[in-house]
Amino acid sequence: xxxxxxxxTKMSSKGQVVIPEEIRDYLELENGSxxxxxxxxxxxxxKKIQPIAEDNFLVLLKxxx
Numbered sequence: 001x002x003x004x005x006x007x008x009t010k011m012s013s014k015g016q017v018v019i020p021e022e023i024r025d026y027l028e029l030e031n032g033s034x035x036x037x038x039x040x041x042x043x044x045x046x047k048k049i050q051p052i053a054e055d056n057f058l059v060l061l062k063x064x065x
Contacts, residue, residue, distance in 0.1 A: 019046075 004027075007020035019029065027048060036047040052060075 005020075005022040007022055009018050009020055011017050023029075029048065034049050034051070036049055038045050038047070
């Protein structure tokens with residue numbers, strides 16, 4: 001596990017939270033990146049998720065014999 005940059009942010013009145021630029025750069029996040037959001041005790045965890053590759057998706061659609 002590598003140590004990431006540490007930064008602070010705040011929540012807007014609409015519940016939106018800005019991910020600081022140094023964190024976005026470190027994780028190579030782009031506009032439209034998707035996350036799973038969960039809580040553990042008093043912590044909020046955002047886990048970046050990757051869309052499934054088309055080839056892998058097509059394998060899932062094939063009937064298995």
